[in-house]
Amino acid sequence: MGMKISELAKACNVNKETVRYYERKGLIAGPPRNESGYRIYSEETADRIRFIKRMKELDFSLKEIHLLFGVVDQDGERCKDMYVFTVQKTKEIER
DSSP, X not given: OOBOHHXXXXXXXXXXXXXXXHHHTTSSOOOOBOTTSOBOBOHHHHHHHHHHHHHHHTTOOHHHHHHHHHHHTTOXXXXXXXXXXXXXXXXXXXX
């Protein structure tokens, strides 16, 4: 069963504008619409938003999170420098 944007925002403890912002930035996919025209979000989208929130708590930027999602999304362009990114981020975290 899918969720409308207000239900998704409540389930993830964010506001609706955050959901829209993540869509614009390509962090979450734009959802399909139901017959009434409402956007219907999946539980996978909710999981992704919760992951984004957790990574932000660990001081990852949205740009860095977008790069990490390149692995999940199997996006070769975002993945090409993943080793360099992870080494640099590990050093940054250790400091």
